[in-house]
Amino acid sequence: MTTLINKTNHEHTPLALIFLSLLWFSLFTAATFLIILFGSLLLDGFSRLNGDLFTQYNNTVPVQAGARAAILGTLFVVSVAALMTVPIGIMAAIYLEEFADKRNRFNRFIELNIQNLSAVPAIVFGMLTLGVLQILGFSNKNIVFGGSLALALLVMPVIILTTREALRAVPQEIRAGSLALGATEIQTTFRQTLPAAIPSIATGTILAISRAIGEAAPLLLLGALVFITYDPNGLLAGFTTLPIQIFGWSSAPQEEFKTLAAAASVLLLAILLMMNGLAIYIRNKFERKW
Amino acid sequence: MANFSLAPTSKRRGEKVVRGILFSAAALSVVVTIGILASLLIPAVAFLREVPIVEFLTGTRWAPRFEPASFGVLPLVVGTLWTTVIALSVAVPIGLGIAIFLSEYASRRNRKFIKPVIELLAGIPTVVYGFFALEFFTQTILKSWLSLEVGSFSVLSAGFVMGIMIVPTIASISEDALNAVPQGLRQGSFALGANKMQTTIKVVIPAALSGIAAAIVLGVSRAVGETMIVSLAAGNRPNISLNPLEGAQTMTGFIANAALGDSRVGSVEYNTLFAVGALLFLLTLLINLISIRLVRKFRQAY
Amino acid sequence: MDVKANSNPTGDKSVVMQLQNLNVSYGPMRAVRDVSLDIYQNEITAFIGPSGCGKSTVIRSLNRTNDLIEGAKVEGKVLYRGLDLYAEDVDPIEVRRRIGMVFQKPNPFPKSIFDNVAYGPRVIQKNLSKSQTQDIVEQSLQRAGLWDEVKTDLNKNGFALSGGQQQRLCIARAIATNPDVLLMDEPCASLDPIATSIIESLMMDLVKDYTVVIVTHNMQQAARVSDRTAFFTAEIDGNGERYGYLVEIDDTEKMFINPSNKRTEDYIAGRFG
Numbered sequence: 001m002t003t004l005i006n007k008t009n010h011e012h013t014p015l016a017l018i019f020l021s022l023l024w025f026s027l028f029t030a031a032t033f034l035i036i037l038f039g040s041l042l043l044d045g046f047s048r049l050n051g052d053l054f055t056q057y058n059n060t061v062p063v064q065a066g067a068r069a070a071i072l073g074t075l076f077v078v079s080v081a082a083l084m085t086v087p088i089g090i091m092a093a094i095y096l097e098e099f100a101d102k103r104n105r106f107n108r109f110i111e112l113n114i115q116n117l118s119a120v121p122a123i124v125f126g127m128l129t130l131g132v133l134q135i136l137g138f139s140n141k142n143i144v145f146g147g148s149l150a151l152a153l154l155v156m157p158v159i160i161l162t163t164r165e166a167l168r169a170v171p172q173e174i175r176a177g178s179l180a181l182g183a184t185e186i187q188t189t190f191r192q193t194l195p196a197a198i199p200s201i202a203t204g205t206i207l208a209i210s211r212a213i214g215e216a217a218p219l220l221l222l223g224a225l226v227f228i229t230y231d232p233n234g235l236l237a238g239f240t241t242l243p244i245q246i247f248g249w250s251s252a253p254q255e256e257f258k259t260l261a262a263a264a265s266v267l268l269l270a271i272l273l274m275m276n277g278l279a280i281y282i283r284n285k286f287e288r289k290w
Numbered sequence: 291m292a293n294f295s296l297a298p299t300s301k302r303r304g305e306k307v308v309r310g311i312l313f314s315a316a317a318l319s320v321v322v323t324i325g326i327l328a329s330l331l332i333p334a335v336a337f338l339r340e341v342p343i344v345e346f347l348t349g350t351r352w353a354p355r356f357e358p359a360s361f362g363v364l365p366l367v368v369g370t371l372w373t374t375v376i377a378l379s380v381a382v383p384i385g386l387g388i389a390i391f392l393s394e395y396a397s398r399r400n401r402k403f404i405k406p407v408i409e410l411l412a413g414i415p416t417v418v419y420g421f422f423a424l425e426f427f428t429q430t431i432l433k434s435w436l437s438l439e440v441g442s443f444s445v446l447s448a449g450f451v452m453g454i455m456i457v458p459t460i461a462s463i464s465e466d467a468l469n470a471v472p473q474g475l476r477q478g479s480f481a482l483g484a485n486k487m488q489t490t491i492k493v494v495i496p497a498a499l500s501g502i503a504a505a506i507v508l509g510v511s512r513a514v515g516e517t518m519i520v521s522l523a524a525g526n527r528p529n530i531s532l533n534p535l536e537g538a539q540t541m542t543g544f545i546a547n548a549a550l551g552d553s554r555v556g557s558v559e560y561n562t563l564f565a566v567g568a569l570l571f572l573l574t575l576l577i578n579l580i581s582i583r584l585v586r587k588f589r590q591a592y
Numbered sequence: 593m594d595v596k597a598n599s600n601p602t603g604d605k606s607v608v609m610q611l612q613n614l615n616v617s618y619g620p621m622r623a624v625r626d627v628s629l630d631i632y633q634n635e636i637t638a639f640i641g642p643s644g645c646g647k648s649t650v651i652r653s654l655n656r657t658n659d660l661i662e663g664a665k666v667e668g669k670v671l672y673r674g675l676d677l678y679a680e681d682v683d684p685i686e687v688r689r690r691i692g693m694v695f696q697k698p699n700p701f702p703k704s705i706f707d708n709v710a711y712g713p714r715v716i717q718k719n720l721s722k723s724q725t726q727d728i729v730e731q732s733l734q735r736a737g738l739w740d741e742v743k744t745d746l747n748k749n750g751f752a753l754s755g756g757q758q759q760r761l762c763i764a765r766a767i768a769t770n771p772d773v774l775l776m777d778e779p780c781a782s783l784d785p786i787a788t789s790i791i792e793s794l795m796m797d798l799v800k801d802y803t804v805v806i807v808t809h810n811m812q813q814a815a816r817v818s819d820r821t822a823f824f825t826a827e828i829d830g831n832g833e834r835y836g837y838l839v840e841i842d843d844t845e846k847m848f849i850n851p852s853n854k855r856t857e858d859y860i861a862g863r864f865g
Contacts, residue, residue, distance in 0.1 A: 016487040023395060026387025027404065033454050034411060040426045041418070091315035099309060100316070102662075107316075112582065114319050119508060119578045120571065121515025123542050124326060126549070127567045131329025134555070153322055160319070173699035177762070180657060181712035181769055182689030186305040191715065196702050207413075214415025217517035217542070221549040243417040243518075250421045250522055258425060265418045272413055280406070288702060296675055296690075298683035 041269070045262030053263055057229040058245065062256030067264050069228040070245035073144075076232045077219075077239055078212050080148035081155070086205055089159030096160070097167040098189050118157035125154045126218030133222075138236075142223040145235040150218040155208040162204025166197040199286035206279040210272050216243035242268050330571055333564035340558055346565065352528035352539070354548075354562045363566065365528035369445070369538035373520055374513040376449025376534060377456055381509050384453075385460025386502065392461070393468035394490050412458035420522030423451035428523060432535075443525025443537030452519045456509045463508060467501020467588050468494060504584035511577040515570065517542040541570045605632040608773060608803045609654060612669040616649050619663045624649050627668075627838045629822055631773075636795060636804045638814035638844065641824035642859070646836025647807045650824070651775050653677075654805060655691035656684040672773075689716055692771035696778040698758035700750030700765075705742050708750045708761055709733060712769035728768050736764035737794050756787025763794065767802070774798065776806040780813065792817050811860060814844065821847045823856045 056066025092114075100107040129150040133141050170193050178188040224244045232239045240248075242264060249261035338346065341361045349362015388408060392401055428447040432438045440446070471494050479489040495502070525537030526547045539547070545563055553559040609631040616624040624646035631637045631654075639647040652658045653666050656677055670677040677687050701708050709729045713720055720728075729746070733739040738760040742748070750761055759779060766774060776795070780788040795804055795817050808814050814821050822841035828834050840853045851857045 010483075011485050013485065013487075016485055019487045019491075020395065023387045023391040026384040027391060029384055030388060030411060030454065030457055031407060034407065036426070037414070037418075037422050040422065040430075044425070088315045088318060091312050092319065095309075095312035095316040099312060110316050110319060113323050115582050116575060116578045117319060117322060119511050119515075119574065119581070120326070121517065121542060121574055123515065123517045123545055124330070124567060124571050124574075127545070127564060128322070128326045128329045131332075132325065156322075157319065160316075171699075173695060173697060174701060176657065176660065176695065177699040177701065177765075178711070178715075179660060180655065180688055180693040180695075181715065181765065182685050183712075183715040184302065184305055184685055186302075186308050187715045191711070192701055210413060214413075214417070216415070216417045217546060220517075220546050223549070225550060243415050246417050246421060247518065247522065250417075250424060261421050262425070265421055268415060268418060272415070276410070276413055294673075294675075296672075296677070296679075296682040296686045299686065 038269070041262050041265050045259060045264070045266045048259050048263035049266060053260075053267065058227055058240075058248075059229075062254055062260065065257070065260060067242060067245050067260075067267070069231065070240050070242045070264070071267075073147075073224075073228070073232050073239040074213060074241040074243075077144055077147040077241055078151060078209060080144060080235065081151035081212055082205075082209050084148060085152035085156045085159060089156045089205075089208075090163050090201065092156075093160045093163035093167060094189060094194065097164045098193065099185070114157050114160050118161055121217075122154055122215055123217040123221065125150050126221030128153065129218065130221060140236075140238070142226055142238050143236045144232055144239045146222045147219050147224060147239055147241070148235075150222060151212040151215060154215060154218060155212050158208040158211065159205055162208065163197075163201050166200030166204060167193060169200060170196045196288065199282055199288070203279045203283045203287070206275055206282070210275040210279075213275070214243055214268065214272060216241070216247055219244055220247070242271075326571065330564050330568040333561040334568040336556075337558065337561035337565040340561075341565075350530060352544070354559055355551075359558075361562065363541075363569065365530050366539055366541045366544050366566065368530045369520075369524065369528065369543065370514055370540040372445045372534065372538060373449040373452060373516075373524060373540055374510060376446060377453040377513040378506070378509060380450050380453025381456035381460050381513075382506055385457045385505070385509070386464055388457065388461040389464035389468055389502075389505075390490060390495075393465050394486065394494065408458050408461055411454065414455070416455065416516060416518040417522070419451050419455050420448075420519040423447045423519055423523035427451055438535055440535045441537065443523060443527075444535050445524050445538050446534040448520045448522075448524035449534070451523065452513055452516055455516070455519065456512050459512055460505045460509045463505035463585075464498070464502045467498040467505065470501065470588060471497040498588065500584045501588035504581045504588065507577055507581035507584060511574050511581065514577065515542060515574050517546050521546045541566050545570070605635070607631070608633045608673060609805075610669070610671040611650070611653075612671065614650065614653060614666070614668040614670060616646070616653060616658060617665045617667075618661070621833060622835055624836045627824075629838060629841045631803060631805060632820070633803050634799055634801075635819040636799050636806060636817055637841075638818035638821045639805070639807045639824060640809075640811055640814045640821060640859075641836070641839075642826060643809070644834065644836065645824040645826045647822075647824045648777055649836070650838075651777055651805055651807050654773070654775055655693055656687050657693060659684055689769055690771055691773040691775060692766035692769060693775040693777065694759070694762050694766050694779050696781045698755060698762050698782070700753070700758050700761050702749065702751060704747045705733075705750055705753070705761060706746040709764050709768050712765060716769055732764040732768040733761075735767055735798070736760045737790065737797075738764055754787070756783050756790060759783060759787070759791060760794065763791075763798075767798070771802065773803045773805065776804065778807050778809060781809060788813070811848075815848050818844045820844055823847065823851075823853075823859065825855060825859065 052066045054066065054071060055068055056064060057068050059065040096111060129146050130141060132149065133146050174192050174196060175188055178192045219241060224240050225248050226238060226240055228238055228240045246261050246264045249257040346361050346363055348364065349360060350364045351360040351362045352365040353360045392404060396404060427450065428440060428444055432440045432447060475493050475497055476489055479493040520540045521543040524540060524543060526539050526543060527537055529536060529538040544566055548563050607630045611627050611629050614624065614627040615622060627650055639651060641647050653670055658664045658666055666678055701711060706729055709732050710725050713725065713728050730739065733742065738757060741757060750758065753761060780791050792813065798804060820841060821844045823839045824836055825839050826834055826836045839855050847856065848860060851860060
């Protein structure tokens, strides 16, 4: 009997309790940090979270400055990047997951290479883009096309990896069922496997695009920290983006610009939260539990 | 004999074309890597023609824009090392603690609530982290609350906030590794009379070690490559100092800062950027390969 | 396919498929060794035996679905109406269009009932008219005994059906391409007794039009539905490697009442397996 009664004491030795409270503490730290971050940004930026932020261009006079060009720039640059990278990323994932012979050395090298690319520092993609623009003969590096290319290359490995996972989650029986009816592998992939994986692919893609929206480092290299007072109007137009604008305002000496940076940060976080919410919604609504 | 044939009814040329396109998309990633190598190494080699590699790698003064210029990369490496060490000493305990809590202690309901919160940390743009580090962490927490002697820029602030940024990376990979440990091992330990803590520390964590190591190594890679937080909060002064309350410039911080200036393509100053970039790329490549190998090890084990 | 004419006044049964010294290996493992047997037109041939005896491996070699398993290698001959399925110029896709398959676990596509059945005909025939497709879907569902249960909600997802209905949907899907042979790999393994008996009577009805091969764990099922039964078992060779082989094949009645091999008798009597 004693052993049975001691069971709870056994789990609740002082050491075990300290261990558990350390685990709780780690959670608590992360959560507190998150709350403080959101709270302080909201408090700092509250006074500038108004229509002017959306409608005004940047200005040397802080009270007149807004993020219009940066918001439109983000929309434009990231949309073009998504158009470039999503189809290619999904096709690459289809090849690797559905067609590649895993025993082939080159295919294995491609896999290793993509895993590495997904962890290459973002800033390196900026330097790559500088090289590409130079080869293509663009004298101006701060162009929408360049920014989009940098972001596209940056998130492509992420899209490939999440798409592969989505395809892998489609049960083998679906493929077997289709092939047993005399469908070809291509038919099976495009009529069964891929459609079945679309919700997960969409979720992963939205998260990858969120990453592109928030990224600043590679664009910094393309000289996107510029004063732009017009709407970006073409692939070769100059641009700035919201994260870059935040960077610029944070490094400015005047306090009013810091307030603007906080306000713009809140806006950026709100956009990303919405994207995240959309991703979660799609996951819960459409994703199939096999 | 059969009056029919089982030969292909058509050559299915279209399908072969589609396969070719899919393959090209996958092979494009190799082109990207080659592109990275070329775009970094060509200017880097030009740089090394003017600055001997020994001076570059062992010099202790980094002043490419001064007269006389000096190209010792060590101060940048030390800056990177500092921020990375601080970030990891924040991220590893917290990330691991969360991972252990989620995989060993949390109920299904708790997990469902906690995981998205941790994922939120991963979704915050680094520039926002950087702004927070510069404005709030340094000014309010370090200066006002803790009354530390700290200027506008400090390695401590950048490193700590970067550590929080890395928490989700370490937590999620470690949790995968812990979850992959077979339930039988835990039950065996319980059967011997160990409690949950003993089981976790003596059985589960050792069994998941290569996965946890992979998580930490990947965390290092992210810390080394992170740009925005350090360039905002750690400052732009190359500095070999053991005081974390001082500012310092990291490799990425230098690249970002130098890119803001207008240096002529092909000049030594311009090439400096790529020399540091190449060093950064090779360093993270090495770290990533180690991490990939470790992940494969724990995937194979179970 | 005129060869499929059934009436045979002399009583001679025509052979549809023939295995000659079939060996299947997975990597270095020779999992199935030296199987030779005939499968006759408009008969149900049942493969029985203890688990691991290779009966599923053998049925998968009958429509080249073994090809889909990495490292699988087939040696020997698999003849279908005289043509070797593993000959060089044979397209496995053409093979599978003639030799349909139903799996152990019902595997409807995550699509509507209609699209599940229409899928096969659509991938085989490019420009199928809407009314043609509708006819095929209705006929196939009729034939699989599912039409009356689903005719009002053909747009419902295949997953919404019960297990037994899902399996009949998969049968409807398989016969929609008008195959010659129907392979069924333990089609009732995941079904309850009522659903099982429905599928069994369906099989006995389908065999009027098709040649059916069924793998089953359940000896009573083989006895109830099949015309001929092949008994497989597994053994360990001199190198300690486990392999499956065919013990004997005969008319089901004879196999169950008076098997010629002692091992078959023991298995049927429940002494092993």
